[in-house]
Amino acid sequence: MPTGKVKFYDADKGFGFVAGDSGEGDVFVPSSALPQGVTGLKGGQRIEFSIAEGRRGAQALSVRLLDPTPSVADNRRVAGRKPADEMVVIVEDVIKLLDSVSEGLRRGHYPDKAHGNKIAQVLHAVAGDLEL
Incomplete structure (x- = not known):
């Protein structure tokens, strides 16, 4: 099917x-x-x-x-989101972090593996906070 x-x-x-x-x-x-x-x-x-x-x-x-219908638990998760004023600070910090990475990339340098993994973890966590 x-x-x-x-x-x-x-x-x-x-x-x-x-x-x-x-x-x-x-x-x-x-x-x-x-x-x-x-x-x-x-x-x-x-x-x-x-x-x-x-x-x-x-x-x-x-x-x-195939997807489960939205549940009460999903509604609680949305209700438990961080306040927007807290997210503003977090997003601004992520922008600063990515600006520093972009400067290195402009010079032809990728972040080392450990630093790159940390950046990926931060981005993943922020994406989870922004996700509905």
């Missing part, structure tokens, strides 16, 4: 579109193709589906959710 990512879904109108992973064009997803008890899809959500050729092109049938 093909898989893909939801590009758009409007629960009020009862349809959306998914971009298939195998490169086929956008596939229409009607609400009738959703699993029982599912009222909508989120943009970026991964699904598995079968395809039938409809009057207006490819149409998804028998959708199966």
Whole structure:
């Protein structure tokens, strides 16, 4: 069965579109193709589906959710985010760090392995704090 990512879904109108992973064009997803008890899809959500050729092109049938639906734990994580004023300071420090790295790169020097790994860890941590 093909898989893909939801590009758009409007629960009020009862349809959306998914971009298939195998490169086929956008596939229409009607609400009738959703699993029982599912009222909508989120943009970026991964699904598995079968395809039938409809009057207006490819149409998804028998959708199966591959990504879990957002949970209360996810909501707590967002609620537990660092305050924006704290993130401003962190982002400014990351900018200074990257400026120093770029100066070395301009002179043709990469950071040594240990320093490069530390920079990667900092960037990964900041990305985690910014992620929804």
